[in-house]
Amino acid sequence: MTAPAVPRSPVTTLVVASRYVPVYLAIGVLVVFASIWAPATLSGAGLNAIAPFGTFLAITALGQMLVVMTGGIDLSTPGTFTLAALLMVGVGQVSDARIPLALATIAGVAGLIGLVNGLLIGGLKLNPLIVTLAVGQIVNGVVSRYYTTIAIQSPVPRGLSEWTSTRFLGITRIFWVGVALTLVLMLTFRYTSLGRRFQAVGANPVAAGVVGLRVSFYQTAAYVAAALLYAVAGVLFASFLRMPGVTIGAPYLLGPIAAVVIGGASLTGGLASSLSTWSAAFFLAGLNQAMRVMGLPTALQFVVFGLVIVSGMLVSGDRITKAVERIIRTRRTEVSTSNTDGQPTEESYAP
């Protein structure tokens, strides 16, 4: 029983981790930038303003991340988000006793939306872009109709808004819900078979099928889980606003996708990091806040936002990993010409 040493290599760790680096660099740059030109962003009040918005974005982005990990994309986010918020008002009827009922209804409806998406995409292999766009459209229709049935200016149940506005360790509870969800996803992917299988299906659905995984199940589950996360964000948003409107979901179409991309996820599926996605969401929220503090016109804010996403694509995870690997390989080839002690040389790598 000779237990061979587990091969470890800091270089590999570097290559694997490199895809998630840009978001942390971006946060660093933003902090430096803000401390010079918009110091109010980093004040206590500024950070407290960022916390809830960063969290709404982060939770929707985590949902989007699950979908992106299967190689898909979800454009039904705003619809599900808004519907959840409105259901909290409509079913809650300003009564604390009805909160559990409202939550159950929201979970059911969101689960159903996700299931429709999932079955059409994971089961029937339809194009995710078009399916989720269409389903999102249907949900939007339902939202508009449902909004007319709710009493105007009616708030969410008091108990809910009070719970979320209470601070824990000096920060809004909304923030901690986001942190908890991020941790749950992180641990799921790191320590459970479910997470591992999910990752494998995303990385290569064909191979996952060959090895006997139930590919359609995992793909469908991604959309269901995503819809539930959007609903959580919607409920938190509703309790934050107290009186949610019908257009609250609009920023959550592109925002979560941007966070996922900047967070270093592979758009072809498989690889993503919950922590990086969460950080990317806060980066975007921080950027938004900094631009407001600086008093940039809204039009310009949109332009900057767009530019950031494009730059995110330019330094996207896949490109970074490939580049880092290439640099290391050329380095190593040079060294290994004089040193062949079983270390991988150029021939160990596929061309």
Added chain:
Amino acid sequence: MTDRSDGRVVLELTGVSRQFGAVRALTDVDFDCRAGEVHALVGENGSGKSTLLGIASGFVEPDRGSVRIDGQPLRTDSPALARKLGLAMAYQDGSAILAEPVKNNLYLAAPPERRPPYWRRKKWARQLLLEFDLDIELFPDVPVGFLTFAERQLFEVAKALVTEPKVLLLDEPTTALGPHEVEALHRTVVACRREGMGVVYVSHRLPEVLEIADRVTVLRDGRNVGTFDAREVSEPELVSLIVGRPFEAAFPVASPRYQRREEVLVVDGLQGQTFGPVSFTLETGEIVGVAGAEGNGQQQLFDTLAGRTPPKAGRVDCRGKDLALISTHGTVESGIMLLPGDRKREALMTVLGVRANATIQSLRRFAAAGVLRRRLERRTVAELVHRLSIRTPSLEQPVEFLSGGNQQKVSVSRTFLREPAVILAYEPTQGVDVGSRFDIYQALRMKADEGAAVLVKSSDPLELAGLCDRVLVMSRGQITEEIPGDELDEHRIVEAIVRGPGRSRSARSPLGVAMPKAPSQVGSP
């Protein structure tokens, strides 16, 4: 007959060489084809036939040497130029646009000056198909994707003929054809020859080749080992020229045989889209090879056994249990593991690390209530990496950055974390360096010695002869022959492959078309 040899040379390759990475596909090959002759090109899989055709048709640029089509040099590697100079090729895997109807495909294939007015193309297409006399009744409006494989293959020839070429290249034109269709094809080829076309006919099936060809050129290891008059060369002579590749790999000793021989997999009358019915039995502890020219249903047989494509008919028993074969999940659970040939696409999650790839099929082993014991997982994989000599800098190294051989070992390592009853290895050493091959052979042998039955599809007869305990030969979707262990050598396998479904020359019809053999009795005890 001899007057044909006075025909002018319509295709001439001089001193052509081509290297792909470390593999020399062609070395200094001369080849020519005259007007009004059929020049056959034969050789094993990987002997350089495809590369030669690729160079002649302008798809592949030779490292050295020149190509002349109808006397004009093919200066750059341009398929369009080759076509303009009068060369047409019928591809083995088809080049038609599947979603477009027959008439449009023909229309697109025709050079502009030969095209009819667009609105008349249907009538024109029907007329042409009649003229070519390929014995296919195609409605010009049917999308090519709806045709059977045999029809598609014949249509491929029609598509080539519509350019009225001076030289026609046929790459394995009969893999999907039945005897009747081969006859039709040969009739058309004879007609082309009569009209003064030069035909290059690439095939594995020597009886067909000897029937139709005027001259035969044998390629071996990318070298031209001789060009012969088809009337003066016999089948056995050709076989001995085709084989004889230098020995490049060692094989694990077929060790102390597994003692308790029992049937693990019983395949009875299994039939799929492009194969069958086939029947055979696998026993514990044996490695069984599947030989045959490419495209004779091997891939589909493997996919069906793995549960990837449902069968049309037949039944499969694994360890005495009847398999539904409708999901890979079901077959894997029943103990059948497939090692696919296209590793990057079908076997590995290339962006994930060695560890995640190795254990994906056996997570249950490492999990308690769904939570992974990562330390145990790491230790187990580290042991496997050591045992199978997988060369990787780290267990977390994404497998996309490993060499082909090490990738295949990662794929093989999965079978060591389960106890499969049957391992289906499709081209286990394709794209694998010589050094890693032995490790892979050894790994498969180890699994067999542990009691698994291993079915290996390989296009390399030498590999099959060295690795397997017996070999099944497939042709046109049928198992045409079983070669028992004591007769197993490269020569014997090649002979079985090139002979095709026909047993001997006397068993063939006057046109030289092999008679179909009754579905084989192979496998029944």
